[in-house]
Amino acid sequence: MQQDFERIAGIRHGGLWLLGLSVLAVAALWLSLSVGSAGLDGKILFYVLRGEEPGAARDWVLGLRLPRALAAFGSGALLGLAGTLMQVLLRNPLADPYVLGISGGAGAAALGAMVLGWGALGVNVAAFLGAVATMLAVVWLARGNEAWTSTRLLLTGVMVGAGWGAVVSLLLALAPDARLRGMLFWLMGDLGSAGAPGWSLAAAVIGLAVTLPAARHLNVLGLGETTAFTLGVPVARLRWHLYLTASLLTAVAVTTVGSVGFVGLVVPHAVRLLVGNDQRVALPASALAGGAGLVLADTLARTVVAPQQLPVGVVTALIGVPAFLYLFSRRVAR
Amino acid sequence: MSDVPLLEVRGLTVRIGGQWVCRNLDLLVAPGERWGILGCNGVGKTTLLLTLAGIRPALAGEVWLRGERRDRLSRREAARRLGLMPQDSADLFPATVLEIALAGRHPHLPPWQWETPEDGALAYAALQAVGLEGFARRQVRSLSGGERRRLALAMLMTQDPSLWLLDEPTNHLDVAHQMQAVELIATRIARGGQGVLMTLHDINLAVRCCDRILLLFGDGETAAGPTAQILTEPALSRLYRHPVRSVMTESGLLFYPT
Numbered sequence: 001m002q003q004d005f006e007r008i009a010g011i012r013h014g015g016l017w018l019l020g021l022s023v024l025a026v027a028a029l030w031l032s033l034s035v036g037s038a039g040l041d042g043k044i045l046f047y048v049l050r051g052e053e054p055g056a057a058r059d060w061v062l063g064l065r066l067p068r069a070l071a072a073f074g075s076g077a078l079l080g081l082a083g084t085l086m087q088v089l090l091r092n093p094l095a096d097p098y099v100l101g102i103s104g105g106a107g108a109a110a111l112g113a114m115v116l117g118w119g120a121l122g123v124n125v126a127a128f129l130g131a132v133a134t135m136l137a138v139v140w141l142a143r144g145n146e147a148w149t150s151t152r153l154l155l156t157g158v159m160v161g162a163g164w165g166a167v168v169s170l171l172l173a174l175a176p177d178a179r180l181r182g183m184l185f186w187l188m189g190d191l192g193s194a195g196a197p198g199w200s201l202a203a204a205v206i207g208l209a210v211t212l213p214a215a216r217h218l219n220v221l222g223l224g225e226t227t228a229f230t231l232g233v234p235v236a237r238l239r240w241h242l243y244l245t246a247s248l249l250t251a252v253a254v255t256t257v258g259s260v261g262f263v264g265l266v267v268p269h270a271v272r273l274l275v276g277n278d279q280r281v282a283l284p285a286s287a288l289a290g291g292a293g294l295v296l297a298d299t300l301a302r303t304v305v306a307p308q309q310l311p312v313g314v315v316t317a318l319i320g321v322p323a324f325l326y327l328f329s330r331r332v333a334r
Numbered sequence: 335m336s337d338v339p340l341l342e343v344r345g346l347t348v349r350i351g352g353q354w355v356c357r358n359l360d361l362l363v364a365p366g367e368r369w370g371i372l373g374c375n376g377v378g379k380t381t382l383l384l385t386l387a388g389i390r391p392a393l394a395g396e397v398w399l400r401g402e403r404r405d406r407l408s409r410r411e412a413a414r415r416l417g418l419m420p421q422d423s424a425d426l427f428p429a430t431v432l433e434i435a436l437a438g439r440h441p442h443l444p445p446w447q448w449e450t451p452e453d454g455a456l457a458y459a460a461l462q463a464v465g466l467e468g469f470a471r472r473q474v475r476s477l478s479g480g481e482r483r484r485l486a487l488a489m490l491m492t493q494d495p496s497l498w499l500l501d502e503p504t505n506h507l508d509v510a511h512q513m514q515a516v517e518l519i520a521t522r523i524a525r526g527g528q529g530v531l532m533t534l535h536d537i538n539l540a541v542r543c544c545d546r547i548l549l550l551f552g553d554g555e556t557a558a559g560p561t562a563q564i565l566t567e568p569a570l571s572r573l574y575r576h577p578v579r580s581v582m583t584e585s586g587l588l589f590y591p592t
Contacts, residue, residue, distance in 0.1 A: 091426050213445060220440050222427050226420045229389050231493065232413030232441040277427050280448075 014281035017274065021288035025073065028292040032069040032299040033061055036306075067197050071256055072298040072312070073291040074200025075191075076263055078253035080290020081207050083264030084271070084282060085246035088218050089239060090150050096265035097250040100157030103259040104164025105134025106251065110258070111171040111183050123186075124255050131251035134160060139243060153243070189260030189313030191298050203252040208287055211245060214238060215279040222277065260313040262320045263290050263297075273327055293320075338401045339364055340415075340497045340529040341386070346395030347554075350381045354554030359395070361548065361558060363497065365527040368520065370534050370544030370561070374574060377552045379533040380421060383499045386531070387418045400496060413441035417495035419486050421502050425474045432470040434485055435461055438492030453492075460491040463518060465511075479506035487515060491522065498523075500532035504539060516543040537578070537589040541565060549573050565589070 033049075034040045040048075040057060047053035048061045082097035090099070097103070109130025113123045142148040142156040168187065175183060185192070211218075217238055221228045229235050250264075267290040268282075275281050294312065297319060301310040341363035348355040355378030363369060371379050384390045386397055388404055397404045399415040407415065417438075425434075435457040436449050443449065461467045464484040469477070477485060483506045490498060503519070504512040520543055523530055531548075534540045540547060540561070547564040549557040551573060557564055570578040570589060577592040 087427075091424075093426060216440060216443070216445070219433075220437050222429070223434065223437060224420070224424055226384070226389060226418065227423070227437075227489075230387050230413060230416065230418040231437065232409040234409055272428065277429055278433070 014275065014278065014285075017281060018284055018288065021285055021292065025288050025292040025295075028295040028299075029069050029073060032072070032295050033065050035299060035303055036060075036065060068191050068298070069295055070197035071200055072191050072294045074197055074202075074204050075253045075257040075260065076267075076294025077204040077287040077291035078200055078207065078249045078256075079260065079264040079294070080267035080271070080286035080288075081204065081211070081283060082246045082249040082253065083290075084268040084279070084286045085211065085218075085242050085249075086264075087268055088222060088279070089242040089246060090154050091222075092150070092154060093269070094265075095154070097246065097253070098161070098259060098261075098264065099154065100135070100138050100247070101159075101161030101164055102131045102134050102138075102157075102247055102250045103254050104161040104168065105137075106131035106254040107187055107259055108164045108167040108171065109133075110186055111168055111175070114179055114183050114186070115171055115175050117179075127258075128251055128255040131247070131254055134164070135244075135247040135251065185311050186258040188311035189258040189316070190309075190311045191257055191301070192309055197256075200252055200256045203249060204287055204291070207245060207249045208284060210241075211283055212280070214241065215283055218242075218279040218283075219277070257294075257312065260294065260316055262313070262317045263294055266320045266324045267293060270324060270327055339398075340367075340400055341531070342398040342401075343386070344396045344398070346385070346397070347393040348378065348382060348385050348390075349393055350378055350390075353378060353552065355381050355385075355550060356556050357554035359556055363529040363531065363546075365496075365529055366523055367529050367546055368523055368544045369529070369531045369546045369548055370540035371531060371548045371550065372534060372537065372540060372570075372573060373550035374552055377550045379550060380501050382550065383418060383501055383531065383533065387416060387499060388412065410441045413493070413495065415495055416497045416499065417490050417493045418499040419490045419501060419503060421505065423482060423486055425482075429474050430470065431461065431466060431472050431474055431477070431485055432457055434474055435488045435492050438489040438494070441493065456494075457488075457492050460488040461485075463491060463522075464488045465514070480508060480511055483507055484511065484515065487518070494526075496528050498528060498530040498532075500530060502533050502535065504534070504536065512539065519543070537565065537570060541587055541589070542585075 034042065034045050040061065044053060044057055045061065048058050079097055086095040086097055086099060087093055106127040110123050110127035113126035118126065138157045138160050139148065142153045172180065172183060217233045220231050220233050221235065221238060225235050267286050271282050271286045271289055275285050294316065297315040298312045301312040301315045304310065339362045341361065343359055343361040346359040347357050371382065373379050381390060385392050399407065399412065404412055436453060439449055439453045439456065458467065458470065461470060464487050466481065466484055466488060469481070474482070474485065487503065503515060507515060516539065519530060522528065544561055546559065547561050549564060549569060557569065567578055567580055578589055579592055580587050580589045
């Protein structure tokens with residue numbers, strides 16, 4: 001019976017899954033460092049990382065591929081984590097990090113900055129401010145005169161997102177042709193212009209650190225707010241915590257890589273199918289899976305039709321959709 | 335412990351949507367007591383339970399749990415003194431039956447503590463008590479309405495609060511399981527010294543399983559006391575605004591609408 005209990009409660013399972021996903025993440029990073037316009041065999045890569053290989057290889061690995069791979073990992077982790085949090089907050093398995101219009105706000109602001117001809121830093125700052133402004137506007141509008149419910153929040157967010165979508169279309173229609181390509185890449189998500197990886201990695205670590213202590217609260221919140229309240233969960237405070245954390249994580253991710261679709265929707269579902277719905281395991285698992293997934297997708301995006309580069313958002317959807325559908329149907333059939 | 339009331343309500347006034355649920359209600363629930371709450375649809379039975387649990391604010395009045403005001407207790411401590419089984423459960427995310435029963439341990443575990451095998455044993459025992467022991471690994475969404483209801487009761491038993499608030503605990507249950515649930519509640523309460531307040535629609539179930547009754551008349555008026563004193567033909571006819579008669583049978587007094 002005890003074995004049965006531990007197995008069902010996922011105590012041992014969780015550790016193994018997290019270990020496995022960590023290995024996958026390291027393997028994905030290793031792969032993304034070794035493949036590209038110039039391949040690199042494992043031994044040389046090892047020397048480069050130990051700082052014992054001078055010369056050209058060192059420059060592109062440490063100067064180009066490593067920052068890009070880490071930015072992909074950090075942003076993917078942010079999107080996976082934010083997606084999981086949003087689904088719990090909105091009590092809706094269809095929710096993703098962008099459902100509340102945050103990416104729309106970031107996109108409209110970033111595209112506006114591009115139309116004005118601002119540089120990369122200006123675009124990033126605009127995207128972040130657009131995301132944060134949207135986050136505040138949505139919760140303020142959703143509140144009205146009463147407490148915000150999940151349904152009000154969701155409806156307000158979807159509406160605000162639709163509004164931003166119109167602004168984005170308007171900017172695309174008005175933009176000079178020379179800037180269109182850059183704008184489209186931003187919208188689909190692209191790591192070619194990703195800034196320093198430090199921000200997204202730090203945000204992912206902080207995001208995990210502030211949500212893991214509340215992970216069991218999140219499990220109970222999944223049973224409904226009334227039940228959660230009578231089990232001692234500070235429901236109102238927890239919802240604010242979830243909303244602010246998930247929104248800020250999304251804002252950082254969108255600022256780093258643009259609005260990469262699908263990672264934030266498919267990763268929480270895949271993780272739930274694989275490791276179960278215990279958030280103490282699911283939160284770190286979705287961060288690791290999201291990070292590893294985006295690193296792999298970006299590696300493909302820059303190698304599959306080299307020297308052309310694809311927007312990584314296209315790759316995440318092209319691979320993510322069939323992978324998810326396969327996983328989903330297999331689980332149902334069992 | 336025995337002389338401290340599990341629940342003491344002082345001057346509670348609750349109003350919802352222009353309707354008085356209760357005005358200046360005083361109520362004492364002692365260990366071992368089983369209270370039934372009766373009233374028409376929409377009279378505010380659920381609202382009263384939610385107010386006692388602290389989910390809804392009251393217009394006036396105080397709620398004391400085992401000698402301390404509820405709003406001065408920590409959330410965890412309040413959850414050990416009062417538990418609520420709501421009318422419905424919405425399971426949007428997959429979970430196993432055992433995981434749901436285990437959630438009842440939440441207020442007993444420190445934030446960083448994982449459930450121990452002892453917690454698992456408590457959850458198993460509760461599942462056994464409601465006849466769901468063979469379902470431990472089943473997905474909650476594969477349960478029928480009545481099975482889900484019994485799982486909610488098992489979760490409350492795992493939580494093990496001193497006061498149980500049950501919102502229509504026999505909803506969705508067939509006759510046999512209604513009797514089983516009611517007897518289970520009665521024996522638990524008698525053994526553990528807890529108290530229970532449950533809303534019911536079935537007068538005769540209330541006669542069989544409650545030793546105290548609270549009537550909500552819908553205008554803020556209430557009547558509370560021992561079952562035999564409160565459940566009378568005139569009181570019930572006034573309560574439901576429909577004539578109610580009674581007949582003596584071999585299993586006790588039986589009420590029926592005319």
